[in-house]
């Protein structure tokens with residue numbers, strides 16, 4: 001199946017497309033996003049089956065309606081939304097979904113519409129002002145789940161979320177107490193920062209939670225460990241996700257909370273990073289610098305602004321046999337900041353006219369795209385090959401072998417391809 005689609009509608013075509021090389025053969029002038037529904041489905045099944053609580057998808061990571069549908073079809077029933085536009089989008093796309101408004105600083109009008117029109121009952125907050133706002137906007141509702149966001153360290157994560165939100169430990173008692181009076185169910189949430197490279201991030205944060213519960217002496221109904229679950233990028237290969245789940249489960253079980261308390265998580269990146277990649281064209285080579293047609297204002301925001309490296313492949317047939325060499329990229333706009341330092345390892349003979357596939361852009365890639373300077377494309381094609389890197393394929397292979405469903409490598413390969 002070969003489907004070109006714009007963000008909100010699919011327009012089926014007839015050719016079979018397996019991967020990036022097929023796209024490159026067509027000689028696209030604009031960058032093309034390749035999406036892999038099987039990869040997102042696999043991640044969703046993994047979280048819904050193995051996380052020892054409820055996984056809600058953090059929509060900001062990638063709000064594509066097609067992706068939302070895939071996650072829903074594979075067991076994700078709850079969605080962390082952070083703006084009214086996200087509330088409306090998910091309510092429209094997945095009418096049966098449960099929405100949780102987890103931005104700690106919301107517009108009062110947004111809370112009002114979320115509550116009255118879209119049935120949102122769960123809100124996060126990190127101040128008394130926000131609590132007052134939520135109560136005003138919902139007419140002092142008595143059916144709310146209020147999650148107090150604690151400030152925790154981001155020291156184990158690649159992207160800090162420790163400054164902007166979260167009540168400081170010395171102010172948590174008062175807020176937890178006030179929220180307890182107003183809430184039907186009281187939750188405590190936190191975010192350890194994105195791309196947490198060790199499960200210790202959650203163990204440490206849970207210690208903060210324990211201290212806050214003991215200090216405030218309130219009954220807590222929900223512990224929400226937020227996002228931060230990692231994906232695999234060059235130079236950032238995390239431990240298996242199961243280890244994170246085990247650490248969280250152990251810490252949750254030892255908290256002073258009631259037996260009926262629920263454990264939640266808000267994975268964004270880990271559910272969608274493997275979902276898409278982008279095929280770009282090299283417009284010019286200047287020494288070790290490649291001028292490509294996507295960049296900092298497109299899907300490569302993180303590569304430009306925080307220096308992340310992403311896996312890359314030269315899409316050429318026959319394949320280049322020249323050894324790899326480190327390159328940096330310039331994006332298409334007229335801005336010096338449109339620069340991705342990399343290094344990105346590609347065969348040393350890469351040249352203008354070549355196509356490159358950049359992997360692992362499903363999270364915070366297409367979501368961050370702009371049309372600055374007249375560049376940017378939303379051409380999207382569904383492909384069925386494997387993502388360049390996966391935290392999940394080995395797990396599925398292991399399961400298949402353990403269940404005796406497959407006999408050898410060839411069986412495993414065909415099994416994975418069908419997922």
Ligand SMILES: Cc1ncc(COP(=O)(O)O)c(C=O)c1O
Nearest residue numbers: 058194227228229266267268269
């Ligand atoms: C409240 C909240 N939850 C979840 C997430 C998702 O985080 P991640 O993509 O690291 O899993 C974010 C990301 O910023 C967030 O702000």
